[in-house]
Amino acid sequence: MTISHDLFEAALRRIPGGVNSPVRAFRGVGGEPFFTKSANGCRLVTADNEELIDYVGTWGPAILGHAPSVVTNAVRETAQHGLSFGTPNPLEVEMAETICRFVPSVEKVRMVNSGTEATMSCIRLARGFTGRDKIIKFEGCYHGHVDSLLVKAGSGALTHGTPDSAGIPKALARLTITIPFNNIEAVRAAFAANPGEIAAVILEPVPANAGLYLPEPGFLESLRTLCTESESLLIFDEVMTGFRLARGGAQEVFGIRPDLTALGKVIGGGLPVGAFGGRADIMDQLSPDGPVYQAGTLSGNPIAMAAGLAQLRELERCHGWSQLEEIGLSFEALARQAIRGLPLTFQRIGSMFCLYFREGPVLRLSDAMQSDRERFAKYFHRCLDSGVYFAPSQFEAGFLSVAHTSADIDQTARIMSDALKSVF
Numbered sequence: 001m002t003i004s005h006d007l008f009e010a011a012l013r014r015i016p017g018g019v020n021s022p023v024r025a026f027r028g029v030g031g032e033p034f035f036t037k038s039a040n041g042c043r044l045v046t047a048d049n050e051e052l053i054d055y056v057g058t059w060g061p062a063i064l065g066h067a068p069s070v071v072t073n074a075v076r077e078t079a080q081h082g083l084s085f086g087t088p089n090p091l092e093v094e095m096a097e098t099i100c101r102f103v104p105s106v107e108k109v110r111m112v113n114s115g116t117e118a119t120m121s122c123i124r125l126a127r128g129f130t131g132r133d134k135i136i137k138f139e140g141c142y143h144g145h146v147d148s149l150l151v152k153a154g155s156g157a158l159t160h161g162t163p164d165s166a167g168i169p170k171a172l173a174r175l176t177i178t179i180p181f182n183n184i185e186a187v188r189a190a191f192a193a194n195p196g197e198i199a200a201v202i203l204e205p206v207p208a209n210a211g212l213y214l215p216e217p218g219f220l221e222s223l224r225t226l227c228t229e230s231e232s233l234l235i236f237d238e239v240m241t242g243f244r245l246a247r248g249g250a251q252e253v254f255g256i257r258p259d260l261t262a263l264g265k266v267i268g269g270g271l272p273v274g275a276f277g278g279r280a281d282i283m284d285q286l287s288p289d290g291p292v293y294q295a296g297t298l299s300g301n302p303i304a305m306a307a308g309l310a311q312l313r314e315l316e317r318c319h320g321w322s323q324l325e326e327i328g329l330s331f332e333a334l335a336r337q338a339i340r341g342l343p344l345t346f347q348r349i350g351s352m353f354c355l356y357f358r359e360g361p362v363l364r365l366s367d368a369m370q371s372d373r374e375r376f377a378k379y380f381h382r383c384l385d386s387g388v389y390f391a392p393s394q395f396e397a398g399f400l401s402v403a404h405t406s407a408d409i410d411q412t413a414r415i416m417s418d419a420l421k422s423v424f
């Protein structure tokens, strides 16, 4: 038996499913999860000393690769002066100013401790600001485990067949209208059927929790227009895409100005950080100035701020976003070579990608759901056994980092190609 197996046995006795987050349980691909004991650059080292080229990147934060020295040094240095103060600290101000500089639609911002807190706070703030209750979201989009948003959700909810979680009061779920992504007519109809009742539309501008698919031309622009006309708020959940697709995230790439933006992952450099921000007139509705309450003991934690700031500064210094595009282009070229002639679809934007086990294109959840999950699972394990770790679910995106070298990508392409030959 392996050390990971023994650790998993112990975990199962005390942690539900043996994991602190469901997608780690490998239920989407079968088998037992490996345990990681260290990570550096684009590689993980398992508890059994296997080295893996990592394309999950702790689900997005490791954009510079794992444990970049600029971040670990900042953490070490900051920790000398204390771990948490429960008072305002200078790093929070620097983080807020940096976010507002990177993301122009964010005029004011508040730090939280996870992406879930960020989206949850956006929803409450939108409802408080508009005085309306209903929310529009899109099938397959995942916004964290927020009661109002765990309706036809993606990511682990989809992987484990619980897109509509138990425990959500029907009275609350009824206030969430879910619509297929890229269907602007259905959004228009929802607004017409609920005049003056829609507080906000929330979406991942590039949905990456049902694999990865893109907004069709004009879709985001139409959402912006519909929200403006209806005086509803447009909320971009950029927990995944923020600071990754561009310095200003997907909203910079697509030229759309949302009213609120949820952020996370990259912003913490690997530590627990989320943030939400947007128009000052909306953000000023938050306590202590306004009537919408929101709070957090560790929000703006100095260590987390130092880690996130070090990561954002380094991304800007090394022109990380253009490096990521170059790495993405070369990865895509090799991936397309590996899948040539096979009933597969490879979709990418920047450093995010997905290989769907179905013929494309994939434009919405219903398309993604037609993927061959069994064949995906076999492919996943063949790659893992050969030293490449892709996300353990067809309904997750893959992530490249600045630390992935051309040698890593060449090696990955060979392993992908061999794995595909063995499952087709």
Ligand code: KE4
Binding pocket: 021, 022, 023, 024, 059, 114, 115, 116, 117, 119, 142, 143, 144, 145, 155, 156, 204, 208, 209, 237, 238, 239, 240, 264, 265, 274, 396
């Ligand atoms: P967290 O609460 O997990 O920090 O963030 C929730 C969240 C919000 N919005 C988007 C677009 C997200 O992708 C996420 C979390 N992403 C998943 C990966 N698909 C996290 C992995 C996990 O659940 O363990």
